[in-house]
Amino acid sequence: MGWPLAVSNGLMARTSGPSSHATSRAMAGAMGYLGAGHLLAVLAMTLPFGMLASLLAWQRPLQIVASLLPVAFGIVLLLRRRHARVLARIRPTQFALWSFAIAIAHGAGLMLIPIYLGLCDANADAGHQAMAALSTRNLAMAACVALIHTLAMMAAGGAMAWLTYRHVGLQLVGRSWFNLDTVWAASLILVGMVSLLLLT
Numbered sequence: 690m691g692w693p694l695a696v697s698n699g700l701m702a703r704t705s706g707p708s709s710h711a712t713s714r715a716m717a718g719a720m721g722y723l724g725a726g727h728l729l730a731v732l733a734m735t736l737p738f739g740m741l742a743s744l745l746a747w748q749r750p751l752q753i754v755a756s757l758l759p760v761a762f763g764i765v766l767l768l769r770r771r772h773a774r775v776l777a778r779i780r781p782t783q784f785a786l787w788s789f790a791i792a793i794a795h796g797a798g799l800m801l802i803p804i805y806l807g808l809c810d811a812n813a814d815a816g817h818q819a820m821a822a823l824s825t826r827n828l829a830m831a832a833c834v835a836l837i838h839t840l841a842m843m844a845a846g847g848a849m850a851w852l853t854y855r856h857v858g859l860q861l862v863g864r865s866w867f868n869l870d871t872v873w874a875a876s877l878i879l880v881g882m883v884s885l886l887l888l889t
Contacts, residue, residue, distance in 0.1 A: 691727075691788050695719040695850035698781050716854065719784055720847045726788025728839040733793065735835055749888075756884035763877035766870060 695716045702715030779787050 692846035692850035722784035726785040730792030760881035766874035
């Protein structure tokens with residue numbers, strides 16, 4: 690979700706000089722900071738749950754809490770529509786902090802918790818089965834899953850930033866900005882409620 694900041698960083702680099710390489714370096718650097726923040730957010734949410742997943746005696750209560758957490762986050766996002774002002778204007782050196790805070794607030798790690806705690810159906814698709822088998826094997830594998838997830842996010846975000854900057858046109862983005870907060874909050878609530886229903 691931070692790729693517009695990479696575009697903005699490229700624009701700021703372009704104003705300081707016409708070099709295309711400087712612009713590309715600025716966008717790539719921004720994606721690096723954004724990826725670092727996102728990785729820390731995912732690790733902060735998934736590693737503790739990965740360690741707790743071995744406590745089979747608490748599996749049922751943990752599953753209920755893990756189902757309720759996305760619901761609670763979704764309700765908070767729907768009720769509190771304003772973004773924190775401290776994150777409204779940030780420097781490129783603060784992109785990692787922004788990415789960490791936004792990933793935590795939007796539940797980036799929370800959406801992986803149902804897989805860690807076995808909430809997904811045993812007959813789920815092959816992708817979910819493979820991720821569940823890998824992520825619950827040990828702590829190092831959980832860290833590897835978080836790293837691969839972050840690299841995929843950086844690749845997708847970097848592609849969006851590059852396509853917007855080079856082809857879509859910045860004037861169009863400025864005129865038709867979009868906000869997916871409501872969709873994101875509703876999806877968190879829906880996933881949490883479905884997980885709760887599967888537990889009963």
